[in-house]
Amino acid sequence: xxxxxxxxxxxxxxxxxxxxxxxxxxxxxxxxxxxxxxxxxxxxxxxxxxxxxxxxxxxxxxxxxxxxxxxxxxxxxxxxxxxxxxxxxxxxxxxxxxxxxxxxxxxxxxxxx
Numbered sequence: 001x002x003x004x005x006x007x008x009x010x011x012x013x014x015x016x017x018x019x020x021x022x023x024x025x026x027x028x029x030x031x032x033x034x035x036x037x038x039x040x041x042x043x044x045x046x047x048x049x050x051x052x053x054x055x056x057x058x059x060x061x062x063x064x065x066x067x068x069x070x071x072x073x074x075x076x077x078x079x080x081x082x083x084x085x086x087x088x089x090x091x092x093x094x095x096x097x098x099x100x101x102x103x104x105x106x107x108x109x110x111x112x113x
Contacts, residue, residue: 006032006093010057015071017055020107028103032093037061037086043074043094044082053100054080059090076100 008029011017017025034057037043043054043061053076061068063084074080076097095103 004034005030006034006057010034010091011093013070014055014057016073017104020104024103024107028095028099031099031103032095034091034093037090037092039086039088041086042082043084043086043092044080051075051097052080052094053097053104054092054094057091057093060087061085061090061092062087076104 006029008022008025011025011029011032017028020028035043037059054074056068056070056072056074058070061072061084063074063081067087068074068084074084075094
């Protein structure tokens with residue numbers, strides 16, 4: 001599994017994040033870790049994956065019988081299913097809950113994701 005920072009361009013293509021002001025999107029890109037997954041890989045890497053907000057950038061993942069596609073989110077407001085696995089080559093970007101609360105939550109409000 002490869003790790004690097006997510007790009008502003010990559011995050012701006014995600015519907016949930018596209019409405020964020022440019023400054024906020026830039027700060028978010030500087031804090032979101034981009035992970036490349038092979039089919040069968042899990043997004044969980046020990047304890048560090050819990051307490052994180054994840055967004056599917058590309059590919060498909062399986063979670064509790066659901067198929068997750070680009071733009072779908074995990075964690076953040078809800079517990080993360082430990083069995084989430086990539087069905088195809090995929091890219092997932094994630095940030096810690098503190099970053100989610102600081103940069104994403106104020107723009108989205110308190111409604112569901």
